[in-house]
Amino acid sequence: xxxxxxxxxxxxxxxxxxxxxxxxxxxxxxxxxxxxxxxxxxxxxxxxxxxxxxxxxxxxxxxxxxxxxxxxxxxxxxxxxxxxxxxxxxxxxxxxxxxxxxxxxxxxxxxxxxxxxxxxxxxxxxxxxxxxxxxxxxxxxxxxxxxxxxxxxxxxxxxxxxxxxxxxxxxxxxxxxxxxxxxxx
Numbered sequence: 001x002x003x004x005x006x007x008x009x010x011x012x013x014x015x016x017x018x019x020x021x022x023x024x025x026x027x028x029x030x031x032x033x034x035x036x037x038x039x040x041x042x043x044x045x046x047x048x049x050x051x052x053x054x055x056x057x058x059x060x061x062x063x064x065x066x067x068x069x070x071x072x073x074x075x076x077x078x079x080x081x082x083x084x085x086x087x088x089x090x091x092x093x094x095x096x097x098x099x100x101x102x103x104x105x106x107x108x109x110x111x112x113x114x115x116x117x118x119x120x121x122x123x124x125x126x127x128x129x130x131x132x133x134x135x136x137x138x139x140x141x142x143x144x145x146x147x148x149x150x151x152x153x154x155x156x157x158x159x160x161x162x163x164x165x166x167x168x169x170x171x172x173x174x175x176x177x178x179x180x181x182x183x184x185x
Contacts, residue, residue: 035079042081042131044115052079052131060182062141068093073101073141073182074128081131083115084141090125094145101129102151102181106136114139116148144179152179 035051047053055078063070068089075082084101096119103114114137115129132139144152 035076037079037081037131039080039133039135042079043133044130045081047074047076047079047081047083047128047131050079050081050131052076052081052083054078059185060141062180062182064093064180066092069097069143069180071099071141071143071180071182073139073185075134076131079131080134082134082137082139083129083131084139085126085128086120086141086143087126088120090123096120096145098144098146098148098150098179099127099129100142100144100148100151101132101139102142103132103137103139109138118148138184140182140184142179142181146178150178151181153181 035054037045037050037052042050042052047056053076056074056076059073059075059082061070061072070087072085072087073082074085082101082103084099086097086099088097098116098119100116101114103112104110105112114132117127117129120127129141140153142152144150146152
């Protein structure tokens with residue numbers, strides 16, 4: 001009877017042993033083990049204080065032609081958080097530099113400003129924003145010399161019905177000025 005039970009459970013036991021081997025290498029997410037936040041719990045938090053800068057990657061960078069100001073969109077695979085960072089040359093950059101992380105709202109996708117550390121003070125060469133959950137947003141990093149709520153590269157504005165029928169749609173976006181942005185990612 002014992003032999004019959006082994007034979008009957010043989011394929012099941014083999015399948016369970018195979019699955020155990022597959023799952024043996026799976027551990028808790030690295031974010032849970034090495035950082036103080038993960039995805040939603042990172043939103044609004046300082047990436048350096050949370051340890052998310054340890055594996056930070058530059059998703060995209062936009063640099064002025066004269067290299068006086070550079071803005072980066074960064075993310076941490078470990079934390080699944082995204083943030084913006086600006087660096088400037090104190091001798092050649094504009095006197096006022098503002099950094100803003102623009103994000104989309106979840107779930108409707110409307111644009112909102114995610115975070116801004118405000119104007120960089122005299123003698124301050126760089127700053128960064130707080131994080132947002134990378135899984136629930138798209139983001140872009142911008143700098144400008146106007147204000148934290150100023151987007152130097154707003155979403156395209158298109159006129160669908162201009163005066164002349166054969167001229168539409170018309171791109172009526174403002175010219176890029178007073179700063180630069182990374183692309184939406």
